Amino acid sequence: MGSDLKTDVLVIGAGPAGSMTAKWAAKHGASVLMIEKRQEIGSPVRCGEGMSKDWLPDVGIKPGRWVNVEVEGARIFSPNETVFEINEKHAGNEVGYVVERDEFDKQLAIDAANAGVEVRLKTAATGILKDDGKVVGAKVKQFGTTFDVHAKVTVGADGFESQVGRWAGIPTNIALKDMDSCLQYRMTNVDCDVRFCDFYLGKVAPGGYVWIFPKAEGLANVGIGVQVSQIRSMAEPRDYLDRWIAHHPAYSKGKKIDMVGGGVSISPPLKQTVMDGFMVVGDAARMIDPLTGGGIANGCIAGKICGTVAAQAAQRGDSSKEALLEYDRGWRARLEEKLYRNWLAKEKLCSLSDETFDKVVDALKDVKLQKLNVHNILKAVRDKYPEVTKEFEAFL
Amino acid sequence: MPSKKSLHIESSGQLCIYCGACVGICPLNCIYLDETRITFDEKVCTRCEICVKACPVGAIEIG
Numbered sequence: 001m002g003s004d005l006k007t008d009v010l011v012i013g014a015g016p017a018g019s020m021t022a023k024w025a026a027k028h029g030a031s032v033l034m035i036e037k038r039q040e041i042g043s044p045v046r047c048g049e050g051m052s053k054d055w056l057p058d059v060g061i062k063p064g065r066w067v068n069v070e071v072e073g074a075r076i077f078s079p080n081e082t083v084f085e086i087n088e089k090h091a092g093n094e095v096g097y098v099v100e101r102d103e104f105d106k107q108l109a110i111d112a113a114n115a116g117v118e119v120r121l122k123t124a125a126t127g128i129l130k131d132d133g134k135v136v137g138a139k140v141k142q143f144g145t146t147f148d149v150h151a152k153v154t155v156g157a158d159g160f161e162s163q164v165g166r167w168a169g170i171p172t173n174i175a176l177k178d179m180d181s182c183l184q185y186r187m188t189n190v191d192c193d194v195r196f197c198d199f200y201l202g203k204v205a206p207g208g209y210v211w212i213f214p215k216a217e218g219l220a221n222v223g224i225g226v227q228v229s230q231i232r233s234m235a236e237p238r239d240y241l242d243r244w245i246a247h248h249p250a251y252s253k254g255k256k257i258d259m260v261g262g263g264v265s266i267s268p269p270l271k272q273t274v275m276d277g278f279m280v281v282g283d284a285a286r287m288i289d290p291l292t293g294g295g296i297a298n299g300c301i302a303g304k305i306c307g308t309v310a311a312q313a314a315q316r317g318d319s320s321k322e323a324l325l326e327y328d329r330g331w332r333a334r335l336e337e338k339l340y341r342n343w344l345a346k347e348k349l350c351s352l353s354d355e356t357f358d359k360v361v362d363a364l365k366d367v368k369l370q371k372l373n374v375h376n377i378l379k380a381v382r383d384k385y386p387e388v389t390k391e392f393e394a395f396l
Numbered sequence: 397m398p399s400k401k402s403l404h405i406e407s408s409g410q411l412c413i414y415c416g417a418c419v420g421i422c423p424l425n426c427i428y429l430d431e432t433r434i435t436f437d438e439k440v441c442t443r444c445e446i447c448v449k450a451c452p453v454g455a456i457e458i459g
């Protein structure tokens with residue numbers, strides 16, 4: 001047994017959402033302990049490394065050396081490879097910067113530490129401490145020693161594979177249709193265009209897409225997400241990705257220098273994100289944008305709110321569910337409407353045939369869209385392919 | 397009692413890339429990933445095969 005610890009706020013997981021939560025809780029005067037089960041924050045990387053950028057100032061993140069390239073926009077390729085270009089402002093939350101994700105995560109952890117957060121590596125939560133139904137901390141293990149951390153507020157920020165939320169009693173299970181299984185190679189010697197993040201839709205990646213995120217001239221992340229409910233046999237995401245690469249000479253001549261994988265939720269957000277003494281944030285709260293698969297922005301935005309509410313609760317000595325609901329209301333006000341809308345759009349897109357995809361993208365490419373919103377997209381499609389519009393009636 | 401099928405996670409690094417996809421999707425929360433060690437709770441697992449599909453590289457086999 002190690003000796004037990006006491007803190008105002010315990011944050012489990014040092015990804016972007018965890019570091020943001022910890023930093024903002026510390027900035028608001030709380031004592032904060034952030035634990036990370038891995039030995040190195042940000043590593044291994046599990047993500048495509050694309051993110052939008054307009055939200056960064058709002059949560060206090062300054063661009064640093066973690067930025068690889070700044071892209072102008074996104075290109076959407078339909079199954080017959082009709083291309084539609086969107087500028088960065090309208091392209092959703094994975095387009096803007098391509099980043100060095102491990103550097104980014106480390107920078108956020110540094111910001112948190114500099115704000116006063118205590119960070120412990122190789123420290124895993126192994127269970128939740130409860131007192132009369134209320135979460136009062138966690139059982140943790142560090143370097144083989146187990147001890148208790150008593151906290152006024154405990155925050156689960158343990159990512160897609162979150163277990164803390166489930167241990168605490170918040171249902172975080174996801175349906176097979178609400179998850180993409182992802183695989184990505186970093187490839188060198190490829191002909192990528194550093195001005196764009198590219199997305200290939202349709203049967204090349206059922207229920208997901210193939211992405212190309214340029215890291216530098218000749219270097220790109222080439223990845224795929226496939227909806228788990230559409231996977232029929234073992235290792236299909238890898239087979240789909242290898243097949244796609246084989247059919248694209250600009251990439252098949254490349255060399256793989258790195259390989260990462262992961263799960264991405266493409267679900268609506270959790271119905272419940274707080275309980276007495278406990279909050280869940282980021283990918284663990286299924287805050288990933290179900291349409292784009294981007295989770296960093298939402299995790300950080302929610303993290304700031306979560307940290308602020310955690311500090312207030314600790315100071316007032318009231319971490320009841322009612323008090324913590326301020327966080328729940330706060331992040332929903334910022335993110336929920338869009339998450340639901342994009343989830344519905346994702347449900348629709350997953351059901352489209354390749355022919356329909358081709359028509360939609362073809363209709364879009366003719367139009368100089370002033371503003372890329374659902375209404376304008378539908379109008380463009382209706383003008384050119386009226387027969388396709390009925391597929392989208394639900395959105396009108 | 398019918399005997400359960402066997403589930404094998406190839407976790408020596410030959411196939412598994414420690415990505416956590418299986419951990420997140422397992423409906424019974426019975427897979428554990430600790431850096432480069434992956435284990436599952438034999439007794440809790442129902443052999444539903446969901447993790448087999450979710451694994452992007454085919455490191456989980458059931459038979």
Ligand code: SF4
Pocket residue numbers: 403421422423424425426427436440441442443444445446447448
């Ligand atoms: S077979 Fe089902 S219950 Fe068993 S580890 Fe896989 S997902 Fe979990």
Ligand code: SF4
Pocket residue numbers: 261405406411412413414415416417418419429434450451452453454455456
């Ligand atoms: S999904 Fe496959 S590769 Fe990823 S951790 Fe599980 S067994 Fe390993």
